[in-house]
Amino acid sequence: xxxxxxxxxxxxxxxxxxxxxxxxxxxxxxxxxxxxxxxxxxxxxxxxxxxxxxxxxxxxxxxxxxxxxxxxxxxxxxxxxxxxxxxxxxxxxxxxxxxxxxxxxxxxxxxxxxxxxxxxxxxxxxxxxxxxxxxxxxxxxxxxxxxxxxxxxxxxxxxxxxxxxxxxxxxxxxxxxxxxxxxxxxxxxxxxxxxxxxxxxxxxxxxxxxxxxxxxxxxxxxxxxxxxxxxxxxxxxxxxxxxxxxxxxxxxxxxxxxxxxxxxxxxxxxxxxxxxxxxxxxxxxxxxxxxxxxxxxxxxxxxxxxx
Amino acid sequence: xxxxxxxxxxxxxxxxxxxxxxxxxxxxxxxxxxxxxxxxxxxxxxxxxxxxxxxxxxxxxxxxxxxxxxxxxxxxxxxx
Numbered sequence: 001x002x003x004x005x006x007x008x009x010x011x012x013x014x015x016x017x018x019x020x021x022x023x024x025x026x027x028x029x030x031x032x033x034x035x036x037x038x039x040x041x042x043x044x045x046x047x048x049x050x051x052x053x054x055x056x057x058x059x060x061x062x063x064x065x066x067x068x069x070x071x072x073x074x075x076x077x078x079x080x081x082x083x084x085x086x087x088x089x090x091x092x093x094x095x096x097x098x099x100x101x102x103x104x105x106x107x108x109x110x111x112x113x114x115x116x117x118x119x120x121x122x123x124x125x126x127x128x129x130x131x132x133x134x135x136x137x138x139x140x141x142x143x144x145x146x147x148x149x150x151x152x153x154x155x156x157x158x159x160x161x162x163x164x165x166x167x168x169x170x171x172x173x174x175x176x177x178x179x180x181x182x183x184x185x186x187x188x189x190x191x192x193x194x195x196x197x198x199x200x201x202x203x204x205x206x207x208x209x210x211x212x213x214x215x216x217x218x219x220x221x222x223x224x225x226x227x228x229x230x231x232x233x234x235x236x237x238x239x240x241x242x243x244x245x246x247x248x249x250x251x252x253x254x255x256x257x258x259x260x261x262x263x264x265x266x267x268x269x270x271x272x273x274x275x276x277x278x279x280x281x282x283x284x285x286x287x288x289x290x291x292x293x294x295x296x297x298x299x300x301x302x303x304x305x306x307x
Numbered sequence: 308x309x310x311x312x313x314x315x316x317x318x319x320x321x322x323x324x325x326x327x328x329x330x331x332x333x334x335x336x337x338x339x340x341x342x343x344x345x346x347x348x349x350x351x352x353x354x355x356x357x358x359x360x361x362x363x364x365x366x367x368x369x370x371x372x373x374x375x376x377x378x379x380x381x382x383x384x385x386x387x
Contacts, residue, residue, distance in 0.1 A: 001334075057361070065368055253349075256360075256364055265323070
């Protein structure tokens with residue numbers, strides 16, 4: 001099937017399957033799946049600027065479906081999501097401007113590829129270390145009668161002491177988030193959201209691969225709530241990202257629409273699956289995902305960007 | 308328990324099959340007709356294209372979510 005906007009020829013079945021896989025991952029981990037979608041589009045010869053913009057459009061649709069599912073499961077902190085959306089939008093605009101500057105310089109594909117590889121590897125390494133440490137410590141504490149498992153939405157993290165120190169930073173105004181069970185400075189929430197937005201605008205997607213871990217480790221939001229809230233926030237920020245990228249000529253909406261048909265089914269399956277896993281296990285299962293994205297980017301760099 | 312799992316799997320397979328047929332029809336009818344118009348819009352009216360793109364993806368999300376939910380409900384009901 002020929003997609004005239006991005007001037008590429010892609011099999012629609014490939015797009016539907018990619019969408020389906022990303023849908024499952026998104027529903028389960030609360031991520032947009034751009035670490036798979038961006039490289040998967042690149043693999044088919046779509047330019048990075050189109051891969052980034054088109055992926056954002058596809059993520060809007062997919063996140064609407066997954067967020068609705070999580071809302072019914074009680075996994076969305078609306079107040080936190082709305083605050084974060086503000087910081088994310090500012091960051092996304094910064095990231096989009098960086099892409100524009102690289103487009104003008106003519107080296108957008110190389111720079112974004114290298115940054116993507118470094119970011120994906122770093123996230124995987126950190127989450128592997130943290131979730132394994134938490135699971136090991138859970139094993140020890142379970143012997144002394146501490147309740148654990150999927151039934152409880154409050155979960156433990158080996159990074160907990162650092163998170164508590166961050167929560168104690170009292171910079172006015174302090175925001176109370178009863179749904180997530182935390183009280184934290186507004187500026188820390190905005191900073192986390194801004195960094196996520198910057199990556200979203202620069203590498204594409206909702207940047208859930210960086211925001212979901214940040215919500216857990218920096219803000220101290222329980223994993224299940226971080227997944228649902230992240231998806232809700234992604235709907236708002238990715239909508240903004242879609243508009244700004246579309247105006248700059250980086251969105252092939254036809255590709256996004258085709259991918260999204262597969263993502264709808266996947267997102268529903270993924271969201272329901274979160275109920276059967278505890279927080280640290282969800283985080284441990286998350287580890288290979290950015291690595292897959294990094295592997296695809298390395299492959300496209302080596303082979304000249306074509307499958 | 309095994310019977311229940313087999314029933315769920317069968318219902319899911321049928322849901323996927325029905326959904327696939329609907330998606331194929333959707334490709335040929337909607338995307339084929341919209342393709343040329345969207346291409347011209349993207350080339351000549353970027354701001355309108357940006358708004359239309361967002362409306363299309365959000366609209367598709369709501370419609371397809373409703374379709375899958377309806378399919379799940381109807382077919383699960385039949386196989387119970």
